Amino acid sequence: MNENKHVLSVLVENKSGVLSRVIGLISRRGFNIDSLSVGPTEDPSRSRITIIVDADTEAYEQIVKQLNKLVCVYKLQDLTNDAYIERELVLFKVNAPAERRSEVIEVANLFRASIVDVGASSLTIEATGSQSKLEGLEELLGAYGIKEITRTGKIAISRNSKEA
Amino acid sequence: MAKGEAKRQGKITGAQAVIASLEAEGVEVVFGYPGGQAIQMYDALYDSKQLRHVLARHEQGAVHEADGYARATGRVGVALVTSGPGATNTVTGIATAYMDSVPIVVVTGQVPRSVIGTDSFQESDIVGITMPVVKHSFLVKSAADIARTFKEAFHIASTGRPGPVLIDVPSDIAAQTVSFSYPETANIPSYRPTYKGNARQVKAAAKLVSQAAKPVLYVGGGVIASGASDLVCRLAREYRIPVVTTLMAKGAVPASEPLNYGPIGMHGSKYGNRALNRSDVIIAVGARFSDRVTGNPEKFAPHAAVIHIDIDPAEIGKVRAAQVPIVGDASTVLASLLDELDAKGVKPDTQAWIAQLDEWREEFPILEKGADAYPGLIVPEVALAALSGMLDPHGSIVVTEVGQNQMWAAQFIDREEPRTFLTSGGLGTMGYGLPAAIGAAIALPDKQVVLVAGDGSLQMNSQEMATAAVYGANVKVVVLDNRALGMVHQWQRLFYEGRYSATELADNPDFVKLAEAYSWQAERVDAPEQVEAAFTRMLAAEGPYLIDMRIDRDQSVFPMVPTGASLAEAIGAVGV
Ligand SMILES: Cc1ncc(C[n+]2csc(CCOP(=O)(O)OP(=O)(O)O)c2C)c(N)n1
Numbered sequence: 001m002n003e004n005k006h007v008l009s010v011l012v013e014n015k016s017g018v019l020s021r022v023i024g025l026i027s028r029r030g031f032n033i034d035s036l037s038v039g040p041t042e043d044p045s046r047s048r049i050t051i052i053v054d055a056d057t058e059a060y061e062q063i064v065k066q067l068n069k070l071v072c073v074y075k076l077q078d079l080t081n082d083a084y085i086e087r088e089l090v091l092f093k094v095n096a097p098a099e100r101r102s103e104v105i106e107v108a109n110l111f112r113a114s115i116v117d118v119g120a121s122s123l124t125i126e127a128t129g130s131q132s133k134l135e136g137l138e139e140l141l142g143a144y145g146i147k148e149i150t151r152t153g154k155i156a157i158s159r160n161s162k163e164a
Numbered sequence: 165m166a167k168g169e170a171k172r173q174g175k176i177t178g179a180q181a182v183i184a185s186l187e188a189e190g191v192e193v194v195f196g197y198p199g200g201q202a203i204q205m206y207d208a209l210y211d212s213k214q215l216r217h218v219l220a221r222h223e224q225g226a227v228h229e230a231d232g233y234a235r236a237t238g239r240v241g242v243a244l245v246t247s248g249p250g251a252t253n254t255v256t257g258i259a260t261a262y263m264d265s266v267p268i269v270v271v272t273g274q275v276p277r278s279v280i281g282t283d284s285f286q287e288s289d290i291v292g293i294t295m296p297v298v299k300h301s302f303l304v305k306s307a308a309d310i311a312r313t314f315k316e317a318f319h320i321a322s323t324g325r326p327g328p329v330l331i332d333v334p335s336d337i338a339a340q341t342v343s344f345s346y347p348e349t350a351n352i353p354s355y356r357p358t359y360k361g362n363a364r365q366v367k368a369a370a371k372l373v374s375q376a377a378k379p380v381l382y383v384g385g386g387v388i389a390s391g392a393s394d395l396v397c398r399l400a401r402e403y404r405i406p407v408v409t410t411l412m413a414k415g416a417v418p419a420s421e422p423l424n425y426g427p428i429g430m431h432g433s434k435y436g437n438r439a440l441n442r443s444d445v446i447i448a449v450g451a452r453f454s455d456r457v458t459g460n461p462e463k464f465a466p467h468a469a470v471i472h473i474d475i476d477p478a479e480i481g482k483v484r485a486a487q488v489p490i491v492g493d494a495s496t497v498l499a500s501l502l503d504e505l506d507a508k509g510v511k512p513d514t515q516a517w518i519a520q521l522d523e524w525r526e527e528f529p530i531l532e533k534g535a536d537a538y539p540g541l542i543v544p545e546v547a548l549a550a551l552s553g554m555l556d557p558h559g560s561i562v563v564t565e566v567g568q569n570q571m572w573a574a575q576f577i578d579r580e581e582p583r584t585f586l587t588s589g590g591l592g593t594m595g596y597g598l599p600a601a602i603g604a605a606i607a608l609p610d611k612q613v614v615l616v617a618g619d620g621s622l623q624m625n626s627q628e629m630a631t632a633a634v635y636g637a638n639v640k641v642v643v644l645d646n647r648a649l650g651m652v653h654q655w656q657r658l659f660y661e662g663r664y665s666a667t668e669l670a671d672n673p674d675f676v677k678l679a680e681a682y683s684w685q686a687e688r689v690d691a692p693e694q695v696e697a698a699f700t701r702m703l704a705a706e707g708p709y710l711i712d713m714r715i716d717r718d719q720s721v722f723p724m725v726p727t728g729a730s731l732a733e734a735i736g737a738v739g740v
Pocket of ligand 1: 565566567568569570592593594595617618619620621622644646648649650651652
């Protein structure tokens with residue numbers, strides 16, 4: 001894993017403008033976001049933003065401190081060095097003419113991915129999992145010709161063992 | 165709903181709730197400028213017996229006035245403006261307050277919620293536009309939220325590291341009716357500044373201080389914000405630790421204090437910069453190692469261990485790694501550091517260090533030239549040193565514009581108390597000075613408020629001369645009139661072979677006539693022997709007064725540490 005990669009889980013107020021405050025701060029101070037996802041939490045007044053950034057130690061410390069200063073940020077958890085689970089959902093639209101369709105389906109099955117839409121000459125596959133699994137799937141599907149990819153961005157959560 | 169109707173129901177309008185909130189915060193003066201989307205708030209203001217409104221002549225002026233009011237008093241300054249262009253005109257004022265951590269609350273009118281996002285007339289996304297330069301901001305979504313929003317805004321602006329807060333009030337919300345009650349306290353779970361320093365770190369700091377041979381207290385604007393001047397002085401005097409001050413901290417330690425080795429940074433004294441650069445322990449209090457102070461940070465104070473005390477955790481380690489980081493309020497932390505040191509009973513032996521600094525102070529005086537350096541010409545350094553001697557040390561406030569005038573004022577006007585030197589340090593905003601001086605004069609009418617200005621900067625907000633005249637703000641303006649954008653001109657002289665691109669102001673207005681047009685008193689001074697008498701007349705006059713002081717265009721501010729150089733590489737008028 002890239003040692004400059006940091007996985008941040010940011011608990012924020014669920015209010016309009018909060019996402020732009022968080023993202024604006026990160027980009028304004030010159031840091032790059034690799035991946036970002038946002039959604040409500042168990043408490044409807046709060047959202048969780050998962051941010052993956054690429055930054056050296058000093059720059060990273062600044063991001064964390066600056067984010068903590070935002071009045072809309074409740075809590076910031078750095079999952080990078082803890083045990084955590086990271087997932088992303090990807091949709092692939094793949095060329096699959098009738099004669100090769102079963103081959104593509106077989107590849108999808110191998111990766112426990114599911115077929116969510118079928119067209120005359122293409123299939124849409126939904127896959128979720130770790131980065132390496134998704135990269136493996138993408139490589140194999142590439143042989144058939146990928147027409148489109150869309151992804152949710154990564155989300156992460158600490159492992160239960162941490163609570164013990 | 166009409167006001168009368170609302171009142172019959174025991175309710176008030178959103179606009180009235182805004183004014184009632186300001187009253188509940190104890191606000192006395194609002195600086196502002198009306199317009200369509202603020203008209204209801206202005207209508208409510210018309211009935212207020214507590215709030216005095218000061219009509220600026222430009223919204224930028226209103227915000228700088230609120231800022232000057234806040235810096236001079238330590239209280240939250242308030243500005244009220246309309247939507248669209250009124251709101252966008254506040255941006256420079258807000259950014260100025262943000263960079264210098266000044267507590268202000270800016271209330272903007274906004275178009276009704278039903279048309280937000282439709283490019284309606286005089287709509288601007290002011291919350292979005294100002295996001296990078298506010299401590300926090302609010303778009304009010306219901307009149308029922310007004311009281312809580314104002315409570316939180318004032319709390320956020322004035323606590324922790326202070327800063328500007330913006331409240332955007334759509335006009336349909338100003339029209340809603342609401343039953344009003346103002347909360348006693350603000351409860352913001354996601355906002356809890358740290359005031360008390362970590363005890364272990366305070367112990368570590370005490371140990372480092374007591375063992376230091378060449379310690380320096382590096383004092384920043386945070387000391388003034390925290391009201392920690394007396395504690396800094398106690399630490400310096402009782403433990404014999406020399407002090408240097410940033411531009412923002414001028415006045416935090418009296419100029420008359422022998423342990424004060426004065427201003428540091430790009431145009432600081434050579435002895436002050438050298439003290440910092442050669443120290444073995446730096447006790448940084450409410451200072452942020454700004455590039456204007458450190459020069460090249462790689463070469464800054466190479467032998468010093470750093471104790472960094474700041475209420476903003478993000479400042480610690482941002483530029484310079486701290487051996488002892490202490491997050492907390494300057495006053496609280498210094499009090500516990502003093503307790504720790506007192507308990508220890510060991511004082512650092514700094515006698516040789518202080519003797520050395522005194523030698524440097526003799527060797528490199530900040531006033532390098534005498535009155536006779538330029539026969540027949542007014543030497544700005546000499547003139548300001550004379551002014552310094554004529555000001556009431558405990559009854560005056562000095563404000564500056566930006567450029568050479570600012571640096572000369574910082575170098576040559578002595579200050580004895582905090583909150584008596586107001587200047588745009590972080591943003592360096594030309595046009596800040598005149599409105600800030602007006603804000604200070606309106607807050608503290610019994611003080612002598614003197615603005616040192618440049619002829620370029622003065623023209624950035626000269627319309628505020630009207631504000632000063634109308635409200636009888638007792639401001640005295642000394643224009644160091646070099647018919648140039650002097651500071652940039654100086655850089656061109658030093659670093660661009662005298663290619664004076666766009667820095668010569670040949671066609672200035674007649675500032676005396678301009679001031680007189682606004683019903684000010686004014687005079688021109690162009691010979692050195694006239695200077696002191698003019699200052700005497702100015703200080704004795706009632707009401708606003710301007711001196712157009714003609715100085716030579718080719719005067720430079722020295723010493724000067726060129727951008728990116730180390731503090732040891734200062735250049736001066738005399739070779740060192
Ligand atoms: C709003 C703004 N625009 C431009 C600058 C860049 N700048 C810094 S100093 C300066 C010259 C200031 O000239 P003047 O007010 O006449 O003061 P002097 O340096 O001559 O004392 C300029 C243009 C600035 N600081 N602020």
